[in-house]
Amino acid sequence: MTAAGTDLILRHPIERFTLDNGLRVVLAPDRSVPVVAVSVYYDVGMRNEPEGRTGFAHLFEHMMFQGSANVAKMEHARLVQAAGGTFNGSTHQDYTNYFEALPAEALERALFLEADRMAAPAITEENLRNQIDVVKEEIRVNVLNRPYGAFPWLQLPQVAFESFANTHDGYGSFVDLESSTVDDATDFFSRYYAPGNAVLCIGGDLDVAETEKLVRRWFGPVPAREVPSLPYTGEPSPTTVRSAVVEDALAPAPALAIGWRVPDPVGDFDTYLGSVLLAEVLSEGDASRLERRLVHDDRIAIAQSSYVGLFGDPFDVRDATLLTTQVHHPAAVPAERVMAAVHEEIGRIAEDGVDADELRRVQARVEAQLLQQADSVLGRTLAFAAAELVHGRAELAGELAARLAAVTPDAVRGAARGLDPGTAAVLELRPAGGAR
């Protein structure tokens, strides 16, 4: 590491309080730029969907932009953007978030908008039908009409896991989406969008006392509702190899994804950090083990990457999750050859470990990346919110660089030992249909 551990802790003060209706509030003031970020994280994601309602968490995310008690359709966007702000939302495995980044003078407006839809979104038949069409176009753009569309994030979990929560398509089947009703949406809202099931995190140019007053003004009146208990999404560790092949009619070249179960990202955090750094040792940049072996030395890959967490963020997921190694390789190279080389490189780390210099370089690189994320008010605010929701401690986001800097070569070696070739989930993508 290039700095003493204590210097790696972001010195943003964190203030928190909880409203009577259960809403948890985190404030992270930083007055260097006149910009604020407002985010609401609901503790419901793709893993919470019931059978027959795949894709519903994401479809519901779209519904939250369709207006609310005091906001007409399209007005949410106009009110944020006409204030000079940007907005979006996203659905993940374990949460759904909504956020705005705005000039500081628009803070109260953003709080009003989030509170209004937390109290009463406009769930109408017309809006639901319209958004089902929009979501289908989103799936066509991102999955059906493009090569490697679902690879591997929608396909590998089906190989790697057992339970419906972990294996189903979180984007949703067209059949499930089309048969969704206003009653489904109303039930989903009343069950999962209770204030007590959410975290509100505000970062940037704000005065703590004034902001607390504004939060109480707008969110205080939202009635409390029962909060669902957190479902258990963990699974027993695999004891065998599982594999599958998918054909992609649009892809010009094959690809391979190998997933291994990693320690519990929340309950076993320090051990988990070893896996996070192992992924970096394997694939970050030209100095990494797999880039050198697969791309430069053996020349059996076009591109490779390894990451923890299906969406690439290792710190916003609960158990169970994977370290995934993804390789795009020429058609002339058999998948078995690529796989053997990957296992061999990981075996080498399991056997010999990594040396301290190598790990220190990787830690410096991770530190720079975390700082870069934290340089944006929005990036920082989202990281604090995710840490509060998933780990129960917003502060963790600011401590990550220091925690990662403290990971030892032994911990990385231990993580490599966990990536047993005998328990890997393997997904091969093969070009089909005569695509060029």
Place this chain on the structure above:
Amino acid sequence: MTTTQESPLIPPLGEPRPQPVPVVEETTLASGLRVVVVPRPGVPLVELRLRVPFAAASARNAGVHAARGAVLSGAMLLGTARHDQTGIAQLLQSHGAELAVSTDADRVLVGTTLLPGGLGPVLELLAELLTEAAYPARQVDGERDRLAERIAIARSQPGTIARSALAARRYGSHPYAIQLPDAELVAAVRAPALRRLHRERILPAGSTLVLVGDLDPRAAADTVAAALDDWTGSGTAVEAPPVTEQRSAGIELVDRPGAVQSNLRLGGPAPGRTEADIPAVRLAAMVYGGYFSSRLVENIRERRGYSYSPRSAIDHQRAASSFLVEADVATEVTGPALLETLYELGRMALTPVTEAELDAARRYILGSMALSTSTHAGLASTLTALLGAGLPADWLATHQRDLTAVTVEQVQAAAARYLAPEALTAVVVGDAGRVAAELATLAPVTVTGSGGQG
């Protein structure tokens, strides 16, 4: 435009706070390299961007130049006299850095983030790459072969097919017609050609180096001067030749049998960053389809559900700027979606926008400029683009004032000139068997080669 009754509950906005204007320290080295340093508080990081103009000298060699440039960007990091590829990567990594080298029709861009303590060593390594990149033959061949595979993958993406077809249709024989290098020309690239290209074209005069972050500006400028002392070379880096765009009538339909979506693309000329009417055109493009609160999004996404993210934008290249419209729509609604897209363009050109629409678009542009330049990385990239376009760093401030002064009449005049359907060239990528007939009811259709599917 639908009008809605705004709830009296909606909190009014406070007075806008002035955005801090970056303090820019600028020097020019004896070699001609322009060095711009912006000290910024905040996270302890530095962002580095080096822009070297790298346009094709003429249309005749543009294909070969694009192919060599593409290989060069990957091969520059393959080794020097002092470091091999792994050594380069390790040195950078130990300072939190990873150099990214990219080329397009205008420039080579070398960029990275780094921890502040690494400024000296990273600049020294950069100098080493600029003056003695080795282009080792065996590694160059490997890089070239991987690039060919990556190009094949890129060419299977419908968005890339559409972008390439539109550029080819608009720019004809100008180098800007080439969006992706030709695979055969890439396959012919050899190490000696890269060494020559590097020597002749990676030149300090005309290039800019931008550093933003946790820095003392004087000390940083001295460090740059000392490190890049040996980067010399006669001549000035090459900018792109002027463009005369020919508008093509009718729709080019690139056949992609079996496609479940059609990719609609419209493009035409727009004023450059230095031209007087650019603020009005930016605002017109914003009102039309530049953000979520735009007419195009309201119509074909929120009212009709035809498309997930229809959009329009102004895109600047050094020698030509563009107004672009993009929408990916379900195959079944291709004709109606293009109809609505054209209808909204015609409406922009022929009828005035409302004051409320103009004010919203203006505040949005100002707010998003403030957001994007509030990070080290965003400011470094923005400054690099501005300086590369020949603009001074204080353009950020003057452009804000110019935007504030734009009137409804100016937006309409700009839309009539640049957003009118008649000013735009159209390309659609989709299943010709299913969409050609209905598109032909809007304009003559020419079906061209397979888009690579099926």
